[in-house]
Amino acid sequence: MQDNQTKSNKDTNKITPRTLSGFKDRLPKEAMAKSKLLSIVSKVFENFGFMPIETPHLEYADILIKQGSDEIQKELYKFKDHGNRDVALRFDQTVPLARFISQHRNKIDLPFKRYAIGNVFRGERAQKGRYREFTQCDFDFIGSSSIACDAEIIQVIYESMIALGIEEFTIWLNNRKILNGICKYFGILKDNDISNILRIIDKIEKIGENEVIEELSKMIDKNSVKKMLEIASIKQNGDSTEFFNEISYLKDWNNDLKTGIEEIESVYEILSNLQMDRDTYRVNFSIARGLGYYTGVVYETTLNTQRGLGSVCSGGRYDNLARSFSSENISGVGASIGIDRLLSSMETNSKRQTSARVLIICMNKNHFSYAYKIAETFRRSEIPTEVYPEINKIKKQFSYANSKGHEFVVVIGDDELQTNEITLKNMTSGMQMKGLSTLKAIQLLKE
Amino acid sequence: MQDNQTKSNKDTNKITPRTLSGFKDRLPKEAMAKSKLLSIVSKVFENFGFMPIETPHLEYADILIKQGSDEIQKELYKFKDHGNRDVALRFDQTVPLARFISQHRNKIDLPFKRYAIGNVFRGERAQKGRYREFTQCDFDFIGSSSIACDAEIIQVIYESMIALGIEEFTIWLNNRKILNGICKYFGILKDNDISNILRIIDKIEKIGENEVIEELSKMIDKNSVKKMLEIASIKQNGDSTEFFNEISYLKDWNNDLKTGIEEIESVYEILSNLQMDRDTYRVNFSIARGLGYYTGVVYETTLNTQRGLGSVCSGGRYDNLARSFSSENISGVGASIGIDRLLSSMETNSKRQTSARVLIICMNKNHFSYAYKIAETFRRSEIPTEVYPEINKIKKQFSYANSKGHEFVVVIGDDELQTNEITLKNMTSGMQMKGLSTLKAIQLLKE
Numbered sequence: 032m033q034d035n036q037t038k039s040n041k042d043t044n045k046i047t048p049r050t051l052s053g054f055k056d057r058l059p060k061e062a063m064a065k066s067k068l069l070s071i072v073s074k075v076f077e078n079f080g081f082m083p084i085e086t087p088h089l090e091y092a093d094i095l096i097k098q099g100s101d102e103i104q105k106e107l108y109k110f111k112d113h114g115n116r117d118v119a120l121r122f123d124q125t126v127p128l129a130r131f132i133s134q135h136r137n138k139i140d141l142p143f144k145r146y147a148i149g150n151v152f153r154g155e156r157a158q159k160g161r162y163r164e165f166t167q168c169d170f171d172f173i174g175s176s177s178i179a180c181d182a183e184i185i186q187v188i189y190e191s192m193i194a195l196g197i198e199e200f201t202i203w204l205n206n207r208k209i210l211n212g213i214c215k216y217f218g219i220l221k222d223n224d225i226s227n228i229l230r231i232i233d234k235i236e237k238i239g240e241n242e243v244i245e246e247l248s249k250m251i252d253k254n255s256v257k258k259m260l261e262i263a264s265i266k267q268n269g270d271s272t273e274f275f276n277e278i279s280y281l282k283d284w285n286n287d288l289k290t291g292i293e294e295i296e297s298v299y300e301i302l303s304n305l306q307m308d309r310d311t312y313r314v315n316f317s318i319a320r321g322l323g324y325y326t327g328v329v330y331e332t333t334l335n336t337q338r339g340l341g342s343v344c345s346g347g348r349y350d351n352l353a354r355s356f357s358s359e360n361i362s363g364v365g366a367s368i369g370i371d372r373l374l375s376s377m378e379t380n381s382k383r384q385t386s387a388r389v390l391i392i393c394m395n396k397n398h399f400s401y402a403y404k405i406a407e408t409f410r411r412s413e414i415p416t417e418v419y420p421e422i423n424k425i426k427k428q429f430s431y432a433n434s435k436g437h438e439f440v441v442v443i444g445d446d447e448l449q450t451n452e453i454t455l456k457n458m459t460s461g462m463q464m465k466g467l468s469t470l471k472a473i474q475l476l477k478e
Numbered sequence: 479m480q481d482n483q484t485k486s487n488k489d490t491n492k493i494t495p496r497t498l499s500g501f502k503d504r505l506p507k508e509a510m511a512k513s514k515l516l517s518i519v520s521k522v523f524e525n526f527g528f529m530p531i532e533t534p535h536l537e538y539a540d541i542l543i544k545q546g547s548d549e550i551q552k553e554l555y556k557f558k559d560h561g562n563r564d565v566a567l568r569f570d571q572t573v574p575l576a577r578f579i580s581q582h583r584n585k586i587d588l589p590f591k592r593y594a595i596g597n598v599f600r601g602e603r604a605q606k607g608r609y610r611e612f613t614q615c616d617f618d619f620i621g622s623s624s625i626a627c628d629a630e631i632i633q634v635i636y637e638s639m640i641a642l643g644i645e646e647f648t649i650w651l652n653n654r655k656i657l658n659g660i661c662k663y664f665g666i667l668k669d670n671d672i673s674n675i676l677r678i679i680d681k682i683e684k685i686g687e688n689e690v691i692e693e694l695s696k697m698i699d700k701n702s703v704k705k706m707l708e709i710a711s712i713k714q715n716g717d718s719t720e721f722f723n724e725i726s727y728l729k730d731w732n733n734d735l736k737t738g739i740e741e742i743e744s745v746y747e748i749l750s751n752l753q754m755d756r757d758t759y760r761v762n763f764s765i766a767r768g769l770g771y772y773t774g775v776v777y778e779t780t781l782n783t784q785r786g787l788g789s790v791c792s793g794g795r796y797d798n799l800a801r802s803f804s805s806e807n808i809s810g811v812g813a814s815i816g817i818d819r820l821l822s823s824m825e826t827n828s829k830r831q832t833s834a835r836v837l838i839i840c841m842n843k844n845h846f847s848y849a850y851k852i853a854e855t856f857r858r859s860e861i862p863t864e865v866y867p868e869i870n871k872i873k874k875q876f877s878y879a880n881s882k883g884h885e886f887v888v889v890i891g892d893d894e895l896q897t898n899e900i901t902l903k904n905m906t907s908g909m910q911m912k913g914l915s916t917l918k919a920i921q922l923l924k925e
Contacts (some may be wrong), residue, residue, distance in 0.1 A: 079857070110558070138505060154559065387527030404751045
């Protein structure tokens with residue numbers, strides 16, 4: 032009988048090759064695109080002085096559980112290791128960051144700017160477009176409560192989007208203090224109630240205004256609900272100076288609103304001096320961010336042409352990052368780029384399945400040595416080059432170039448070997464040039 | 479009472495921040511060095527037309543177990559997931575590659591050149607310098623049995639080492655067929671016995687010649703042992719033409735030896751035409767490689783000044799890669815760079831803990847907006863720049879620059895703001911220049 036867990040083809044005693052539900056392979060074209068995106072954002076982070084750190088995929092379970100919400104505990108990949116320790120795969124990179132900061136506190140100067148690109152694991156119910164292993168690109172500014180950091184995070188998001196070639200995007204800003212202030216004004220004072228209200232408001236785009244009103248009515252009187260939602264749906268549409276004038280009356284409502292709005296004004300003061308397109312960042316009072324730990328400015332980023340995709344870069348300011356591990360109060364602000372989501376939003380028009388621009392094909396085994404020499408010369412001129420490693424019908428070799436998408440094919444035959452020249456074929460135009468020297472070919476390829 | 483698994487400081491109810499034994503964090507300087515190495519080798523791989531692929535860290539356990547040796551089964555991180563499936567963390571990237579090729583066979587053209595950079599997990603006994611999670615950089619040439627592929631793998635190893643700035647290294651080549659031929663000559667004919675012999679010979683550098691002789695004597699008569707070891711310790715010391723002449727008599731011993739030596743000669747024929755330093759690759763009959771699946775040419779790479787470090791890049795040719803999953807016979811050849819080992823071998827003289835060359839410091843909150851503008855201009859000129867986000871004593875800000883290792887500090891005060899200029903201090907020479915325009919500063923920084 033066959034074990035339920037082992038899928039084999041009965042006839043051949045082979046195992047059926049398959050991945051776990053919610054986990055995926057990336058074929059070369061997609062993996063290449065992803066690795067390009069990651070190298071672009073890393074470069075942006077480093078340009079701002081954010082440095083990479085690395086933490087293990089596997090941690091003591093208690094490290095991860097303490098800070099996680101109930102939801103996350105259910106989703107945790109938790110098990111006993113060989114030493115009977117309770118261990119778990121990380122579900123985000125923020126809890127490991129808190130552990131890291133506390134553990135290496137004596138080697139770290141604050142403020143500490145770090146980025147981390149890595150995979151995290153969540154045993155969520157499998158859903159279209161949701162994966163159980165996915166990549167996060169976190170960047171955080173730790174150990175400073177200066178509003179300049181909050182402004183810088185927005186700048187990093189902006190520069191990342193631009194560097195990734197995304198032009199039509201909006202960074203939505205809000206401040207938890209503004210939301211607290213609104214709640215307080217309507218008599219919601221307890222932290223727990225405020226959290227519940229924010230969670231409901233946060234769902235407005237998902238479940239619609241009517242349902243939000245209904246849910247809120249259970250907690251606040253009906254007249255206030257409407258007024259409250261009106262305030263919570265305030266959004267900056269045009270010029271920021273005008274916008275801040277229009278909402279300045281809210282500063283008189285209470286201190287939370289006053290501080291919250293003034294903090295965003297300070298962020299704007301720094302940003303407005305920069306060469307950033309001012310239409311790309313806007314205040315939006317309805318942004319609450321699901322996670323409980325934000326305490327100040329919060330961000331979401333949407334693609335203007337694909338709002339339905341959700342936020343591709345979110346974050347905010349949090350106090351007391353490392354509270355589970357240390358009594359030192361460390362504040363921080365950061366965000367995370369959802370690289371898998373971004374990748375899925377990008378059209379991949381290119382038919383190229385290879386990094387090599389040129390394929391060299393030989394007619395005869397004796398040509399390999401010459402072919403490898405030419406390939407070496409091309410590569411040293413920064414022209415990625417591949418040699419077809421077998422002697423095959425020329426048609427088959429050309430069809431390999433066609434399916435992989437090489438731009439050029441170099442053909443080596445007896446003539447070429449004798450004259451120390453090559454034949455170069457442009458795979459797009461179909462044009463073929465005979466009798467080229469290697470140097471001349473490189474010039475053509477560099478054009 | 480306190481749970482045995484949960485380490486907390488009793489007084490404060492805090493969790494002690496700690497990593498699992500055999501797992502490690504990387505602080506910025508080390509993480510940065512590693513990420514540089516990885517980006518260098520990726521570029522080399524892509525220059526040869528190797529493309530990245532990605533497979534999950536977590537797989538169905540049966541996929542990983544079938545192909546693994548007993549040793550590896552003991553070391554596997556295996557557990558039940560939320561759906562009660564038997565799952566495991568990958569212990570290498572070759573088994574997932576075999577699964578990948580079989581699963582996506584209809585989307586993959588052979589020959590298929592892929593690289594994969596990722597972490598693997600082995601629950602080995604904790605040892606100094608051995609980790610339970612470590613990074614592998616695999617590159618493989620799948621689906622061609624041409625000897626040109628074997629030559630190319632050596633070329634990729636060579637170009638990787640050069641690109642990594644390593645000059646003193648040796649790539650040791652051997653062929654499993656040569657070892658089989660030697661065994662057969664001395665009457666060892668069964669595969670199992672051959673494997674045992676090779677495993678013993680492979681340990682010669684570790685346990686010494688005497689112990690090897692003793693162990694071999696249990697299987698072969700004493701006179702033959704000595705002769706056999708003499709052959710197995712043949713090593714190319716000088717010119718390759720001379721070397722192949724000297725050992726040509728072995729080709730007459732049997733067909734395995736003949737084919738094995740001729741394959742290496744073919745590899746040399748391709749390589750000798752290239753601009754590769756000929757002293758960097760040498761034949762060494764004692765290289766056997768532990769893993770059972772190699773069938774042809776095998777490689778190891780050692781650093782000439784740090785032989786004790788062991789091999790930093792090993793691999794070889796294997797037949798029938800995907801035999802667990804498919805009846806198609808797919809041959810391949812590849813190698814894996816041990817990036818953690820290489821990293822540990824490199825001196826890190828640099829005191830720089832940051833990617834930013836410049837730190838901008840402000841005397842007053844009103845300077846932030848100007849400081850951020852200058853930082854933006856620097857960054858757009860490809861000068862990575864950081865702004866100190868708080869107003870602090872100037873001494874404290876300079877000490878931050880000193881400990882992080884910024885090359886330059888820009889000081890912004892009221893004077894600078896008024897005149898639209900900056901003051902630039904070279905942190906190495908201590909020289910300070912006042913009244914610079916941003917443009918002039920960029921020129922100086924670019925020099």
